[in-house]
Amino acid sequence: MNDDGDWSNNNISITSTISFIEKMMEKVMAGQDISFQEAQTLLSTREILTLARCANIITRKFNGDIVDIESLVNAKSGNCPEDCSFCAQSAFYDTGISKYSLLPTEKLVEQARNAKEGGSTSFCLVCAYRSPPDKDFEQLCESISQIKKRVGIEVNVSLGFMTFERALKLKRLGVKRYNHNLETAKSYFAQICQTHEYQDRVNTAKIVKEAGLELCCGGIIGMGESPSQRLELAFSLADLKPDEVPINILIPRAGTPLMFRNNLLTDDDIVKTIAVWRFIMPKTILKIAGGREFHLRDNGKYILQAGANGIISGGYLTTGGNKHNKDIEMIKEIGLKV
Ligand code: SF4
Secondary structure: OOOOOOHHHHHHHHHHHHHHHHHHHHHHHOOOOOOHHHHHHHHOOOOHHHHHHHHHHHHHHHHOOEOEEEEEEEEEEOOEOOOOOOOOOEOOOOOOOOOEOOOOHHHHHHHHHHHHHOOOOEEEEEEOOOOOOHHHHHHHHHHHHHHHHHOOOEEEEEOOOOOHHHHHHHHHOOOOEEEOOOEOOHHHHHHHOOOOOHHHHHHHHHHHHHOOOEEEOOEEEOOOOOHHHHHHHHHHHHHHOOOEEEEEEOOOOOOOOOOOOOOOOOHHHHHHHHHHHHHHOOOOEEEEOOOHHHHHHHHHHHHOOOOOOEEEOOOOOOOOOOOHHHHHHHHHHOOOEO
């Protein structure tokens, strides 16, 4: 019943909303892009089940039933000279994390082997740098080459800003994908980071693609941006044509400027955001990353039926996460494959 007590008008409104969502789904399935305004209408819907169902249909059509499972290793932790206000690894904030310099090759090989044995299809080496010093970059190249030779798992990396020459070297070593996130909408970026520009991030994203690496580029939602700014980020990402988009949900970390952010996203906000991002990027791996367990508890499976088709498993850079076998059981339980 609507506010006037009129059932019939309310039913018409629900019917037209469902019909709009299905029309948008058909548009996407036919290979056409939705507009910013259409995405806004989708995001404002209360018909979450229909939105999730349609996002799931798009996901299955373009991406099949496979869920991409990735393990991360924090190969160099903390002391990053940038001031990203969500990040526990920034040298600007006292967050109490364990800080260490670049892990030795043997340790990284061992962790890659554990990831493979645990069921991960890819292994991402992440380092907290603005960009690696030459000595560390050479050591990382040696570690990547040993992992490729001795473990045989897909290797991805996230090393900060890149030059074309370095990106080309990583490509030649067999790195598949380079992660560099836009973090947030361009119109909100200055509220989150002052030590570099949004354009610096876009430049690295373009460089790694030019070098022939696949691009993994996403961001963090729930940092105080508006729903429209979440869409702005999605459209900026879509312009870069990334192969993978990691979607993190802010965990306010003690010691960071965002530690007191208390208007956290609801489960509905998260499901709707991911579902609409699927309409915007139908063929990309949408990977639900940091914040999955913190925000959604054991409801992560619903996201995999509402547009997402990838997860990070086994923990994150500075927070723990589900064990691999728990995530693999979850995926099988909903009829998807790893
Ligand atoms: S550049 Fe990366 S590691 Fe450094 S503070 Fe920003 S998000 Fe954290």
